[in-house]
Amino acid sequence: MRSLAIGAILAGLALSPLYAQSLDARLPTCFACHGENGTSQIPETPSLGAQTAFYTTVELLMFRDRLRITEPMNEMTKGLSDADLQKGAEIISKLPPPQPVSDTPDAARMERARALSHQNHCNFCHQSNYAGLPAQGAARLQG
DSSP states (O other): OHHHHHHHHHHHHHHSOGGGSOHHHHHHHHHHHHOTTSOOOSTTSOOOTTOOHHHHHHHHHHHHTTSSOOHHHHHHHTTOOHHHHHHHHHHHHTSOOOOOOOSOOOHHHHHHHHHHHHHTTHHHHHOTTSOOBGGGTBOOOOO
16 A cells, blocks of 8 residues: 555656645645544554644655655655745644554563663653653654
């Protein structure tokens, strides 16, 4: 499914130069991968709902300026102004947060995650509830 989404983006890029499109014209493509309600249905594509505006603005800036390389995102942000990036980040921040997976988690996997989180002090920036620290730009990982 992810290949299909990336293929659709790349096909769209070939038909019409993205840099000529406004942010509003690009948003449907953004939500096709990341989810209209902020919850991605595509494996390994992050859910962005309720992510902090500051964090998202920084990430979008890094994609636009190719400080972070992920081709679909680099292309989607190409030619957008700082104001466009901030507007997109504000839209994302108002989406509902993704809901945790309702399945019973694999106990061994959860224990490995807890150990890694403790070992790497993830709660320092992201808080113990993983809600992030918006003022410091730490992403919300919760959900």
